[in-house]
Amino acid sequence: MSQPYTPTPRTRLVREADRAVYDRETAYHILDEGFLCHVGFVADGQPFVIPTSYGRKDDCLYIHGSAASRMLRHLKEGLPVCVTVTLLEGLVLARSIFNHSMNYRSVVVLGKATLVDDPAEKIEALRLLSEHIIPGRWADARQPNERELKATSVLRLPIEEFSAKVRQGPVVDDEEDYSFPTWAGVVPLEMKWGPPLDDARLLPNLTAPEYARNYSRRR
Amino acid sequence: MSQPYTPTPRTRLVREADRAVYDRETAYHILDEGFLCHVGFVADGQPFVIPTSYGRKDDCLYIHGSAASRMLRHLKEGLPVCVTVTLLEGLVLARSIFNHSMNYRSVVVLGKATLVDDPAEKIEALRLLSEHIIPGRWADARQPNERELKATSVLRLPIEEFSAKVRQGPVVDDEEDYSFPTWAGVVPLEMKWGPPLDDARLLPNLTAPEYARNYSRRR
Numbered sequence: 001m002s003q004p005y006t007p008t009p010r011t012r013l014v015r016e017a018d019r020a021v022y023d024r025e026t027a028y029h030i031l032d033e034g035f036l037c038h039v040g041f042v043a044d045g046q047p048f049v050i051p052t053s054y055g056r057k058d059d060c061l062y063i064h065g066s067a068a069s070r071m072l073r074h075l076k077e078g079l080p081v082c083v084t085v086t087l088l089e090g091l092v093l094a095r096s097i098f099n100h101s102m103n104y105r106s107v108v109v110l111g112k113a114t115l116v117d118d119p120a121e122k123i124e125a126l127r128l129l130s131e132h133i134i135p136g137r138w139a140d141a142r143q144p145n146e147r148e149l150k151a152t153s154v155l156r157l158p159i160e161e162f163s164a165k166v167r168q169g170p171v172v173d174d175e176e177d178y179s180f181p182t183w184a185g186v187v188p189l190e191m192k193w194g195p196p197l198d199d200a201r202l203l204p205n206l207t208a209p210e211y212a213r214n215y216s217r218r219r
Numbered sequence: 220m221s222q223p224y225t226p227t228p229r230t231r232l233v234r235e236a237d238r239a240v241y242d243r244e245t246a247y248h249i250l251d252e253g254f255l256c257h258v259g260f261v262a263d264g265q266p267f268v269i270p271t272s273y274g275r276k277d278d279c280l281y282i283h284g285s286a287a288s289r290m291l292r293h294l295k296e297g298l299p300v301c302v303t304v305t306l307l308e309g310l311v312l313a314r315s316i317f318n319h320s321m322n323y324r325s326v327v328v329l330g331k332a333t334l335v336d337d338p339a340e341k342i343e344a345l346r347l348l349s350e351h352i353i354p355g356r357w358a359d360a361r362q363p364n365e366r367e368l369k370a371t372s373v374l375r376l377p378i379e380e381f382s383a384k385v386r387q388g389p390v391v392d393d394e395e396d397y398s399f400p401t402w403a404g405v406v407p408l409e410m411k412w413g414p415p416l417d418d419a420r421l422l423p424n425l426t427a428p429e430y431a432r433n434y435s436r437r438r
Contacts, residue, residue: 010265036307036321038257040266046229047259047266049303051325084268088255093415093431097349097360098367102255106270130316134406141316142399148317171418180361183425184418187353187434192411196312199390199403206402212312215406 010110011163021164024059030107030164031056031085032219035133039063040082041113054083055128059160061109062116062125065153072155078112083157089168090188095177101167103186109162113155125154136211191217229329230382240383243278249326249383250275250304251438254352258282259301260332273302274347278379280328281335281344284372291374297331302376308387309407314396320386322405328381332374344373355430410436 005022007013013020021027031054040049054063061083065072072079090103116122123144130138144152171184193215196208225241226232232239240246250273259268273282280302284291291298309322335341342363349357363371390403412434415427 010262036305038259038268038270038303038305040257040259040268040301042261042264042266043229045261046299046329047261047301048329049257049259049268049301049327051257051303051305051323053321080265082259082266082268084257084270086255086257086270091353091434093353093356093360095361096363096367097345097357098363098371100349100352100356100360102272104270108268110265110267126316130319133319134310134312137312137319138316140401141312141319142314142396142401144315144317148315152317170416177361178420179422181422181425182359182361183427183431184421185427185431186416186418187431188413188416190411190413192409194407194409197389197405197407199405201392201397202403203398203400206400208402208404212402212404212406215310 005162007163008161011108011161013163013165016165019165019167021166026166027107027162027164028056029219030087030105031061032132033217034085034087035217037063037083037085040084041079053129053133055125055132056159057128059158061157061159062128063113063155063157064129065115065155072113072115072153078114081111081113081155081157083109088189090186092171092186093184094171095173095180095182095184099171099173099177103168105164105166105168107162107164109157109159111157111159111161113157116154116156119149122149122154125156126152129154134211134215136209140209226382227380230327230380232382232384235384238384238386240385245385246326246381246383247275248438249306249324250280252436253304253306254436256282256302256304259303260298272348272352274344274351275378276347278377280376280378281347282332282374282376283348284334284374291332291334291372297333300330300332300374300376302328307408309405311390311405312403313390314392314399314401314403318390318392318396322387324383324385324387326381326383328376328378330376330379332376335373335375338368341368341373344375345371348373353430353434355428359428
């Protein structure tokens, strides 16, 4: 069920406010369908935006630490981050250049990320990250050992301040442009997952599991 | 031809340095194949990451201003931004969870964005943005009028400080894991553009142009 949520001045959309969605249900559906985010953080006044994967548990995002983790070790109170997930779904070719657009669904989460130190939470977060990307894989693979856990950093970001933006459907042109003699319409985009490619050093008698053969992000 | 480029301390990769690519040719190829970027900027110490489109002309990126443009009006010397473009190409399912990865190509550009004020440069930037996304569309559509130009903001970002990261090919497992009895391989991903959907209010005798029927990002 959708939980009530009031946008803050930082997450209330100003541009194209009609595309804004503030309910958790919609935002979580987008977060659950995607698995690649772009995480933004600041170092010496310079923003950095790094692509990485994520998982969600209830009202919490877990992200792979990567670059941000080096900075985080010095910040007990957490590192301000922005995690953005964008699902692109098509090009909208209007009659006027101005009304050209894209169909997409996106979520922006603002907050302070903290490093996951607790070993039990860390392994559970890694399991969530893995299962978020490809459900079923965690149990089939060789799980992390001590050395690997140490070499991996995971950040926790509570989903408290967020907004979502959704643009779907057909072209919307200005009324006077509908007589302009050009084709208009939508070029739809989908993520197409191909048949899995066996590794060259596969042990005999192993075939690609169902979750790799019929991989899908539909949630 | 590839131009010489030396990474700065801000763009030299620390993690997975073997995936780093610093030549302009590779970076520009990635920038030209993508058209959605995630632009990061800072307001009151909080990073924001917004998806938007971009175009490139020589060593310069043009991006749609969106949220950042409001802040930019007050910053004559430019707004520190990070523009990141990520092309995701597959899931890499290793035998160990730790060696799971993704195939992707990404570019990170750091620098100061400035607002494009000159009317001639602005319309040229808009043409570049449009042609970057869908070559041929600019000439077919109704071009921006004075009011629309005023309502649009475009940012210019010189491509001076950048890095690219490329991970392609098969699974790489630790030697001792090749005997672990699980399937391993790559699930490839491609962006599949569907047949164009005619707008409901299309004028008679108009059919989708070639650039919409056979849309492709291959460059």
